[in-house]
Amino acid sequence: MQTVINEIKELFEQFSKDEINAVDKLPQSGGDRVYFRITTDKTSYIATFNNNLKENNTFIAFSGHFKKAGSPVPEIYAVNSDKTIYIQQDFGNASLLHQLETIGYKDDVYALYQKSLKALANLQINGDKGLDYNLCITSKEFGKQAIIADLLYFKYYFLDTLKIPYDKEKLIDDFDALSTYLSHVDHKYFMFRDFQSRNIMVKENEIYFIDYQGGMKGALQYDVASLLWQAKAELSDQWKNNLLQYYISCVEEILNKPIDKNRFEAQYNGYVLIRLLQVLGAYGFRGLFERKAHFLISIPLALNNLKHFLANKHVGIVLPEFERLLSIIIEDEVVKRFQPTKATDKTPLIVKINSFSFLKSGYPKDETANGGGFVFDMRGILNPGRIDEYKTQSGLDKGVQDFLEQQTKMPEFLNSIYNIVDIAVEDYINRGFESLMINFGCTGGQHRSVYAAEQVARHLKNKFNVKVQLSHMNKENWRTLL
Incomplete structure (x- = not known):
């Protein structure tokens, strides 16, 4: 991805003398397009990287045509020689x-x-x-x-x-x-x-x-x-x-x-x-x-x-x-x-979700009488902690989140987890159970497990309206910038 960012900077320099302050990768959209926001002191731009040349050609040609027709479409400022990257007008984030x-x-x-x-x-x-x-x-x-x-x-x-x-x-x-x-x-x-x-x-x-x-x-x-x-x-x-x-x-x-x-x-x-x-x-x-x-x-x-x-x-x-x-x-x-069971104010269930380190803390202990629960090993997912720019970040940071979502099989992994966990949560709500523990472990308890715990907590709240207690057990040991 750094190679793409370097190419974006080179393309930007061909049409503007403004100094670039940052090139930030944006969340993945539809298709295979990857978006970046270029920020300068004066304004911002959107850079798009896409290997689908036909799609790029169509968007660029349609944009120019519709612009001439007086339509509110983005101006295309620059296109690289192989038409895999183009820079366009930025309309912000509010749809x-x-x-x-x-x-x-x-x-x-x-x-x-x-x-x-x-x-x-x-x-x-x-x-x-x-x-x-x-x-x-x-x-x-x-x-x-x-x-x-x-x-x-x-x-x-x-x-x-x-x-x-x-x-x-x-x-x-x-x-x-x-x-x-x-x-x-x-x-x-x-x-x-x-x-x-x-x-x-x-x-x-x-x-x-x-x-x-x-x-x-x-x-x-x-x-x-x-x-x-x-x-x-x-x-x-x-x-x-x-x-x-x-x-x-x-x-x-x-x-x-x-x-x-x-x-x-x-x-x-x-x-x-x-x-x-x-x-x-x-x-x-x-x-x-x-x-x-x-x-x-x-x-x-x-x-x-x-x-x-x-x-x-x-x-x-x-x-x-x-x-x-x-x-x-x-x-x-x-x-x-297709409608999931929703928890109410009277639902006793509390779902406890933890991230942890296999090396530093080991499995979290369930102190309730129920015991058990789920333990998911995240070490099969490529570790962003091995990459220098992410070592001092965690699964709470956007850079790590983008890496896991777009450069690993984390989305597929989480979809499988949702399918498994949803069955238990819905059953526990219907049967009046009080506790369920879901644990995510990785090597350091800082990147993959943290991200997974956050996503599953958000998913369960949105789908079942269930009470969730979220904890990152190794937070005090994270490698962070001082």
């Missing part, structure tokens, strides 16, 4: 989702949604003019085949896992009918594809777009559906309806003509359904197949979002077998399969 979660459903946030939708309409319509769709990473257009692919993704990775009997031929017929209906829309322009509030940055009360390199030609409705029906945002019906009407008015203003609102909204509802099912397919794949805990936790929220949609909206086409299955998967007994 629209962050503003919503921090400020709440206030007028200021509503205004940011309006700004986002107005800028989206401009990017979709004016950004479509002269855009080279040969640059698209996957398909050039989100047409019938792409819609069917999303429906099959939902079928294989979520619906089939529930083992609900259905008529496969009738279901495929419904998929074909829905994809045909939605592919014949009146307005096809650039489609962002992943237009969610986390991909809209907010800086000085202005909005900016990132992560549009997966875009293609498609229906205007898809991106609006993605934003307004994002499960985590939990927008009210009033906000959704009013913002949709505002977006339609923006489209009419840019096109300089009215559109058929009834037809637009009916097909919008169809794309809402497609988006909700695509998200469930993704949660199913990441959660049920890859066993990533974060996605499993998100499934009930997505199902409740789908339940609300089916109760209040109509797609505009009859799909008998598909509608029958959708009515089943939103039933309470199905949703409860």
Whole structure:
């Protein structure tokens, strides 16, 4: 990684004479892209490292094109010769989702949604003019085949896992009918594809777009559906309806003509359904197949979002077998399969989580009458304590955390631990047990075990709302800067 940082510094010097104060690695995002923040006395920049040259080329080309169309996308300042590193404008850390979660459903946030939708309409319509769709990473257009692919993704990775009997031929017929209906829309322009509030940055009360390199030609409705029906945002019906009407008015203003609102909204509802099912397919794949805990936790929220949609909206086409299955998967007994047992104020269970050193302290002793518990040996994970820059840090420090998350198999290790520990915690809550101990050991009790203990404590609090007592037993022996 130091080699990449050196290359970033060399590239920066080609377009700026400002002295670099720091190059900090940022948390991993989607795909294989690795982000860094370059800080100078005057300002900051984002450097991206990615070996996927096609993705880089698409993002760089789309950025330049959309910038000329007046869209709020980042300026690309420099690209290295092999196009694996590029430096772009920095919009900070606050996304629209962050503003919503921090400020709440206030007028200021509503205004940011309006700004986002107005800028989206401009990017979709004016950004479509002269855009080279040969640059698209996957398909050039989100047409019938792409819609069917999303429906099959939902079928294989979520619906089939529930083992609900259905008529496969009738279901495929419904998929074909829905994809045909939605592919014949009146307005096809650039489609962002992943237009969610986390991909809209907010800086000085202005909005900016990132992560549009997966875009293609498609229906205007898809991106609006993605934003307004994002499960985590939990927008009210009033906000959704009013913002949709505002977006339609923006489209009419840019096109300089009215559109058929009834037809637009009916097909919008169809794309809402497609988006909700695509998200469930993704949660199913990441959660049920890859066993990533974060996605499993998100499934009930997505199902409740789908339940609300089916109760209040109509797609505009009859799909008998598909509608029958959708009515089943939103039933309470199905949703409860994915909802963990939550602790209450009366739950006696206390989960004691410790990090320790095998060499300096040995196994923690459980003083309760229960005894036992879990002991996980973290020494199979590459030790950041052997690297000079991390020797005086611990698993509480960002540098060590980034190293463990991005350069070791720690994420896979923790996902396995979550699967094991969750079974015990849920059972202990249901049976009224009072104590469970979970221990993480490594060589010095400073890096790997500390990080693992912190992550499991956070996971159990978030998933089960259980009381946790966290202790780092060898903290007094950590090698730290004096």
